[in-house]
Amino acid sequence: METILSKRIQSLTQSEIRIMSIECEKRNGINLSQGICDLPLPPVLAEEAKSAIDHGENHYTRYDGINELRSAVADKLFQYNRMTVDPDSEVIITSGSTGAFYCACLALLNPGDEVIIFEPFYGYHEYTLLALDLVPVYAKLSPPSWSFSPEEVESLITEKTKGIMINTPANPSGKVFSHQELDQLADICVSHNLLIFTDEIYEYIVYDGLSHISPGSLPAIRDRVITISGYSKTFSITGWRIGYCACREGLARPIGCASDLVYVCAPSPLQAGASKAISTLQDDFYKALCDKYEKKRNLICDAMKEASLLPYVPQGAYYVLAEAGQIPGDTSKEKAMHILEKTGLALVPGSAFYHGSGGENLMRLCFAKEDQVLEEACERLQALKPKTYINT
Numbered sequence: 001m002e003t004i005l006s007k008r009i010q011s012l013t014q015s016e017i018r019i020m021s022i023e024c025e026k027r028n029g030i031n032l033s034q035g036i037c038d039l040p041l042p043p044v045l046a047e048e049a050k051s052a053i054d055h056g057e058n059h060y061t062r063y064d065g066i067n068e069l070r071s072a073v074a075d076k077l078f079q080y081n082r083m084t085v086d087p088d089s090e091v092i093i094t095s096g097s098t099g100a101f102y103c104a105c106l107a108l109l110n111p112g113d114e115v116i117i118f119e120p121f122y123g124y125h126e127y128t129l130l131a132l133d134l135v136p137v138y139a140k141l142s143p144p145s146w147s148f149s150p151e152e153v154e155s156l157i158t159e160k161t162k163g164i165m166i167n168t169p170a171n172p173s174g175k176v177f178s179h180q181e182l183d184q185l186a187d188i189c190v191s192h193n194l195l196i197f198t199d200e201i202y203e204y205i206v207y208d209g210l211s212h213i214s215p216g217s218l219p220a221i222r223d224r225v226i227t228i229s230g231y232s233k234t235f236s237i238t239g240w241r242i243g244y245c246a247c248r249e250g251l252a253r254p255i256g257c258a259s260d261l262v263y264v265c266a267p268s269p270l271q272a273g274a275s276k277a278i279s280t281l282q283d284d285f286y287k288a289l290c291d292k293y294e295k296k297r298n299l300i301c302d303a304m305k306e307a308s309l310l311p312y313v314p315q316g317a318y319y320v321l322a323e324a325g326q327i328p329g330d331t332s333k334e335k336a337m338h339i340l341e342k343t344g345l346a347l348v349p350g351s352a353f354y355h356g357s358g359g360e361n362l363m364r365l366c367f368a369k370e371d372q373v374l375e376e377a378c379e380r381l382q383a384l385k386p387k388t389y390i391n392t
């Protein structure tokens with residue numbers, strides 16, 4: 001029988017990350033393409049989740065999450081993000097931050113609406129919009145500092161524009177939006193009556209003494225921001241699917257209905273584990289996490305510089321984008337395959353983060369790996385040193 005695909009699914013291609021992961025597995029290589037953290041999870045999290053299973057917390061929860069987790073998230077939003085939200089009506093626990101963004105778009109936007117996203121972008125942001133018949137409109141982030149032009153952003157706005165997507169710290173660029181930049185975007189959103197979707201999944205991974213600033217903490221835009229985050233990265237639990245969104249009640253209620261429809265609820269015992277960990281772990285846990293990643297960042301960036309993969313040293317998150325102009329290959333896919341063949345390291349071709357023909361000279365590497373794996377990767381990178389090309 002002929003394969004039947006919806007038009008929406010036809011527009012989604014298999015992600016470069018998955019393709020590189022498969023190629024890497026075939027060669028028994030080191031996978032630096034996927035944003036999976038190798039790090040161990042905090043013991044309190046697993047203990048509480050196991051105990052919740054043993055105590056029968058294995059059923060549907062309230063559609064917006066268990067009381068303890070909504071309260072823990074609201075307290076954390078107050079203390080860390082400087083946002084005041086009502087745990088009973090302004091926090092929705094979701095199936096990861098991915099589920100939060102999908103449900104926010106499903107609940108608040110209509111087919112044909114336009115959303116501005118910054119490029120290079122995180123693929124799921126673009127694909128989520130496309131899957132819902134929404135239209136991504138691309139605003140440029142320019143290296144080396146990944147700055148944007150507020151004038152360019154404003155020039156992209158049409159009568160169909162309904163929102164702007166911010167990702168801070170950003171994947172893949174590592175950009176941490178400054179207060180001034182957020183104020184500029186806030187002014188634009190107020191004057192054009194736009195929503196702001198903000199994905200802050202890497203909020204605790206910020207380097208060089210910089211601070212994470214949540215757009216939702218800016219009073220001028222509090223009512224138009226949908227803050228999205230979760231614990232996949234902070235607690236190294238990407239498979240648990242614990243995320244949330246926080247916004248004013250009028251937006252939170254429909255997002256909760258959408259989340260109920262698509263996911264029913266986030267996994268019950270894992271919600272219990274997460275709420276215990278959020279309320280138990282102190283500042284030293286988050287500081288140690290950040291310090292650990294900063295050391296890994298420095299290690300890998302130094303090795304990349306020596307290996308002709310010139311890194312744009314990230315301000316946050318755990319990816320590095322690098323200029324790969326000196327690596328053989330006409331496209332970033334060819335360059336990624338060359339790197340895999342030469343070193344056994346899987347990276348993501350830069351084209352995965354751009355629409356059209358952008359990103360062909362870029363490569364992304366994820367450094368959320370155990371130290372010995374990262375050290376091995378640094379050593380293997382040296383096979384890319386220019387002198388190795390002379391006789392090949």
Ligand SMILES: Cc1ncc(COP(=O)(O)O)c(C=O)c1O
Pocket residue numbers: 035095096097098099122167170171199201229230231232238241242243
């Ligand atoms: C920017 C960004 N948002 C969201 C996610 C996924 O988060 P979650 O596991 O909470 O769905 C990722 C994972 O790589 C990411 O890079």
